[in-house]
Amino acid sequence: MLNPSGTLNVAVIVKLEPDFSEGNVSYNSDGTLNRAETKNVLGPHSAVASSAALYAKVKYGANVSVATMGPPIAEAALQQSQLICNADELHLYSDRIFAGADTLATSEVLRAGIKKMANEQGIDIVFSGHRASDGETGQTGPQTAWKLGYPFIGNVIDYDIDKERGYVRLQRLIKNYGHNDIIEELESPLPVFITLDPSYSPFFNTVSQRLNLALNQNDAEKRSSRYKEYLKTFSAQSLELNLKSVGLPGSPTIVYKVEKIPRAKANRKADIIDGYSQENLSQVARRIYGILGETIIK
Amino acid sequence: MEKFDVAIIGGGSAGLAALKQLSNLGKQAILIEGGKKIGTKNVSGGLLYSKNTTIGKVYNVEDVYDNFLTDAPVERQITKYMLHATSKDKMFSLDLTPTHNYQTNFGYSVLLNKLLPWFAKEALNSAEKTGGGIVTGIHVRSIMWKDENTIIIETDELEPFQVKAVIAADGVNSEVAQITGARRKFTQSDLYQGVKVVVKLPEEIIEERFEITNNEGAAHLFAGDVTLNHIGGGFLYTNKDTLSVGAVYHYDSLIEKPTEPYELVNALLSNPFVIELIKDEVPETKENYKNLSKEEELRTRFKANKLIKDWKELHHTYYSPSGVKELLANGKYKTKEEIKNKVDSIHDELVSKYDIEFESNYVELEYSAKLVPDGKRCRMKKPYFKNILFIGDAAGRGIFVGPRIEGLNVGIDDAVRAAEAVSNAIDKNSFHSNILGERYRRLVEESPYTKDMDEIDKNYLKVFLDCTKQVPNDIVDYRYRAIFKLMSNSTFRGISVGLVNKLGYRRLLPILESNKTYTEVPIKIAERKGKDVQKSYSIRIPAIAERIAKLNYNDDSLSHIKVLDSQSDFMKKMVTLCPTKCYSMENGRVILQHEGCIECGTCLKETEWRHPRGEKGIAYQYG
Numbered sequence: 001m002l003n004p005s006g007t008l009n010v011a012v013i014v015k016l017e018p019d020f021s022e023g024n025v026s027y028n029s030d031g032t033l034n035r036a037e038t039k040n041v042l043g044p045h046s047a048v049a050s051s052a053a054l055y056a057k058v059k060y061g062a063n064v065s066v067a068t069m070g071p072p073i074a075e076a077a078l079q080q081s082q083l084i085c086n087a088d089e090l091h092l093y094s095d096r097i098f099a100g101a102d103t104l105a106t107s108e109v110l111r112a113g114i115k116k117m118a119n120e121q122g123i124d125i126v127f128s129g130h131r132a133s134d135g136e137t138g139q140t141g142p143q144t145a146w147k148l149g150y151p152f153i154g155n156v157i158d159y160d161i162d163k164e165r166g167y168v169r170l171q172r173l174i175k176n177y178g179h180n181d182i183i184e185e186l187e188s189p190l191p192v193f194i195t196l197d198p199s200y201s202p203f204f205n206t207v208s209q210r211l212n213l214a215l216n217q218n219d220a221e222k223r224s225s226r227y228k229e230y231l232k233t234f235s236a237q238s239l240e241l242n243l244k245s246v247g248l249p250g251s252p253t254i255v256y257k258v259e260k261i262p263r264a265k266a267n268r269k270a271d272i273i274d275g276y277s278q279e280n281l282s283q284v285a286r287r288i289y290g291i292l293g294e295t296i297i298k
Numbered sequence: 299m300e301k302f303d304v305a306i307i308g309g310g311s312a313g314l315a316a317l318k319q320l321s322n323l324g325k326q327a328i329l330i331e332g333g334k335k336i337g338t339k340n341v342s343g344g345l346l347y348s349k350n351t352t353i354g355k356v357y358n359v360e361d362v363y364d365n366f367l368t369d370a371p372v373e374r375q376i377t378k379y380m381l382h383a384t385s386k387d388k389m390f391s392l393d394l395t396p397t398h399n400y401q402t403n404f405g406y407s408v409l410l411n412k413l414l415p416w417f418a419k420e421a422l423n424s425a426e427k428t429g430g431g432i433v434t435g436i437h438v439r440s441i442m443w444k445d446e447n448t449i450i451i452e453t454d455e456l457e458p459f460q461v462k463a464v465i466a467a468d469g470v471n472s473e474v475a476q477i478t479g480a481r482r483k484f485t486q487s488d489l490y491q492g493v494k495v496v497v498k499l500p501e502e503i504i505e506e507r508f509e510i511t512n513n514e515g516a517a518h519l520f521a522g523d524v525t526l527n528h529i530g531g532g533f534l535y536t537n538k539d540t541l542s543v544g545a546v547y548h549y550d551s552l553i554e555k556p557t558e559p560y561e562l563v564n565a566l567l568s569n570p571f572v573i574e575l576i577k578d579e580v581p582e583t584k585e586n587y588k589n590l591s592k593e594e595e596l597r598t599r600f601k602a603n604k605l606i607k608d609w610k611e612l613h614h615t616y617y618s619p620s621g622v623k624e625l626l627a628n629g630k631y632k633t634k635e636e637i638k639n640k641v642d643s644i645h646d647e648l649v650s651k652y653d654i655e656f657e658s659n660y661v662e663l664e665y666s667a668k669l670v671p672d673g674k675r676c677r678m679k680k681p682y683f684k685n686i687l688f689i690g691d692a693a694g695r696g697i698f699v700g701p702r703i704e705g706l707n708v709g710i711d712d713a714v715r716a717a718e719a720v721s722n723a724i725d726k727n728s729f730h731s732n733i734l735g736e737r738y739r740r741l742v743e744e745s746p747y748t749k750d751m752d753e754i755d756k757n758y759l760k761v762f763l764d765c766t767k768q769v770p771n772d773i774v775d776y777r778y779r780a781i782f783k784l785m786s787n788s789t790f791r792g793i794s795v796g797l798v799n800k801l802g803y804r805r806l807l808p809i810l811e812s813n814k815t816y817t818e819v820p821i822k823i824a825e826r827k828g829k830d831v832q833k834s835y836s837i838r839i840p841a842i843a844e845r846i847a848k849l850n851y852n853d854d855s856l857s858h859i860k861v862l863d864s865q866s867d868f869m870k871k872m873v874t875l876c877p878t879k880c881y882s883m884e885n886g887r888v889i890l891q892h893e894g895c896i897e898c899g900t901c902l903k904e905t906e907w908r909h910p911r912g913e914k915g916i917a918y919q920y921g
């Protein structure tokens with residue numbers, strides 16, 4: 001059932017992550033990530049989740065809230081998400097005692113935050129990314145859903161909403177009988193918790209939606225340049241959290257040590273080829289052809 | 299099905315003006331554009347004129363966009379307008395500035411990829427107030443009528459929708475015209491082929507070299523041996539920190555003696571006078587890294603490339619007052635000299651450490667091409683079909699008179715007239731051709747531009763002839779020597795112009811637009827009266843493959859063009875005439891590789907020709 005306000009309320013959970021795109025990562029001499037030097041951006045999966053919220057906004061006029069847990073610099077993720085989905089409200093859950101949280105303790109903070117969104121009218125859909133790219137386990141989503149009491153639906157590639165009935169109809173990718181990428185279609189009453197498949201990209205197929213999309217993109221630019229006006233910061237106290245269930249005390253798992261898995265010795269020899277020379281390039285092509293033969297020219 | 303009042307198909311200068319004007323009139327209109335972004339599919343020379351005509355009102359760009367003069371991203375206001383007759387290293391120049399100024403408020407050089415997005419922003423602001431707007435990346439595929447007042451539009455991307463009227467602003471290769479059969483396909487005598495390159499040149503160097511100040515601009519036109527014996531000519535316009543150099547040739551003449559379009563533009567670039575105008579300092583790698591190990595060589599090459607990039611940027615900025623100001627403001631440099639020292643020190647480092655030589659050459663940014671309709675020959679006399687109105691290039695409305703090539707201003711004037719007709723039809727809620735189409739036809743007939751397409755403006759001709767006084771009479775072709783003689787005598791001038799008009803365009807065109815006019819006479823003039831022009835370096839022009847490689851494409855796996863008869867004479871000529879070499883011969887048949895297509899329309903006549911699907915195909919960065 002839709003929340004009582006009559007407007008669809010959606011939330012997006014996002015995360016600030018090191019920018020793993022080319023040229024932006026910096027490593028320490030031992031090969032671990034140099035977090036201080038590496039730029040942080042809205043994670044790619046979070047961006048996908050934000051675009052799912054944009055779809056809800058453009059197509060159903062949804063009210064969008066975006067949230068993240070982290071130190072104040074995590075605001076950057078909220079701002080970048082707002083630029084994608086034209087969010088109406090941004091939540092930052094930031095408190096020193098949240099530090100060291102595992103996925104369960106994080107879920108507890110998110111649960112409490114989601115309850116506060118949209119004037120506490122209730123969120124109909126929570127979107128989150130597939131998982132974070134800096135080593136998350138993909139557990140935060142399902143755990144938050146469980147805490148909220150929402151059904152959890154993963155790997156979603158498309159969805160549409162029946163506001164009257166308060167239902168969502170979705171398509172998701174599943175594996176079955178050894179086949180990858182089977183599309184399953186299902187329906188669920190609202191509210192739901194959805195994670196998006198990385199391949200998700202919203203498609204707007206009517207003129208009105210496109211016009212609306214342009215309006216929203218325009219608006220999003222304006223809003224995100226003044227994102228602080230949309231930002232609310234919450235502490236453990238303002239989220240009315242039990243201090244035993246957050247941060248380190250609320251984390252049944254502890255990351256004891258991160259081991260660098262030694263790289264298997266490569267059993268190959270590299271030739272450096274001067275790519276400026278036409279002759280050398282044709283040699284490369286010939287060698288590839290020699291190895292792969294006809295299979296490449298289908 | 300979704301319903302709107304009006305759909306405008308095509309977001310070039312004409313379509314955007316229609317959207318702006320209809321929205322100004324309080325009407326709801328949506329504009330559909332195939333390109334992913336506005337301004338990526340459009341090519342012009344481009345001088346955008348505002349006119350002050352005496353025989354009636356034209357609607358100018360500043361009438362549509364009231365903040366045009368203060369806010370629009372134009373390049374330079376043209377204050378100098380020269381025509382040069384060329385023959386090898388001889389050149390004879392005429393100052394045609396009075397013809398440029400004739401009934402002109404202003405003429406700006408523009409780059410469409412910068413200007414059209416600004417038009418779009420302004421139009422969108424107004425359109426949103428009436429529930430309209432702009433939808434990009436959508437290709438209109440078909441058009442049907444549900445009833446007299448209802449058109450259903452199908453696209454490759456969206457659900458069909460319906461409108462009460464359509465303004466077709468889809469350019470010279472209008473699919474709307476083809477789908478509806480509103481007009482025949484343009485033929486070779488109706489068209490010119492335009493090819494252009496954008497050349498990079500620092501702002502202050504442009505000003506010094508062209509003898510203009512910060513806001514002024516120069517236009518140079520060329521005829522003579524640069525035409526390679528074709529009917530048409532070359533142009534070179536100054537932009538803020540680029541030059542537009544192009545060639546526009548009559549399609550008939552190209553079909554008769556096929557010449558690669560890029561050869562025509564290359565002929566202009568190789569003219570000694572042009573060579574000197576486009577000259578810049580260009581770093582060239584000697585690639586002499588023989589004594590280095592492979593890895594060392596890669597590292598050196600990488601460093602050298604980075605330094606070259608830095609040098610190019612800083613060299614360009616140093617000659618731009620706004621660029622210098624910005625650099626000084628952000629505190630990276632304290633004085634202009636400091637910037638100069640840095641430019642020089644990178645220069646020296648490149649020479650001494652990286653074996654880079656600095657040569658004189660020119661820097662080409664973008665190659666483009668498009669057909670241009672000659673309104674004298676092909677303007678739609680009935681510029682509508684049922685409740686669809688055609689404007690701009692789609693209606694074949696371009697002015698080609700002597701050195702004048704005008705389409706931008708004409709399309710804007712058409713747009714205002716179409717908007718007025720459509721607005722009236724909406725108010726009356728009748729889209730019958732008596733109310734809409736005929737009214738629009740009448741409005742267009744009243745346009746001074748239509749008159750320019752139908753007859754010679756004797757006052758313009760007078761101004762033109764006054765500028766050509768220094769041309770010796772005996773050079774001119776015998777057929778119009780008499781006219782020329784009469785013209786130079788002021789008492790006879792009125793009579794002779796009357797005579798010219800009596801003869802009419804139809805009979806005069808073969809004389810006016812002939813090899814004699816564009817090639818032979820200018821060559822003779824240059825040889826007889828021209829001054830010597832020296833070039834100071836030999837130019838290296840990129841091969842066509844390099845030019846294509848620089849262009850931005852979003853490849854469509856489906857071809858938007860289908861060859862109908864791969865053995866026809868016309869298609870065989872396309873092997874030469876396609877500006878990006880999309881056609882080649884194999885076993886006596888012409889085959890097409892559509893991936894390099896820049897949608898110029900040259901091959902349209904004997905193909906099933908569509909624009910690519912939404913967002914696909916060429917995306918120009920300058921235009």
Ligand SMILES: Cc1cc2nc3c(=O)[nH]c(=O)nc-3n(C[C@H](O)[C@H](O)[C@H](O)COP(=O)(O)OP(=O)(O)OC[C@H]3O[C@@H](n4cnc5c(N)ncnc54)[C@H](O)[C@@H]3O)c2cc1C
Nearest residue numbers: 308310311312332342343345438469492690691704705706
């Ligand atoms: C080399 C050259 C020099 C020129 N010099 C000058 C000059 O100096 N001064 C001057 O005034 N004029 C000049 N012109 C002419 C001028 O550029 C054109 O007249 C003008 O750009 C035409 O504008 P338009 O809006 O009618 O068409 P276009 O700019 O061609 O716009 C048509 C638009 O429609 C879109 N479209 C087409 N089909 C579809 C479809 N099915 N669905 C969706 N979208 C579609 C296209 O993507 C395109 O954006 C020159 C032209 C050339 C080529």
Ligand code: SF4
Nearest residue numbers: 876895896898899901
């Ligand atoms: S294929 Fe046709 S339309 Fe495309 S660039 Fe070549 S001639 Fe022009």
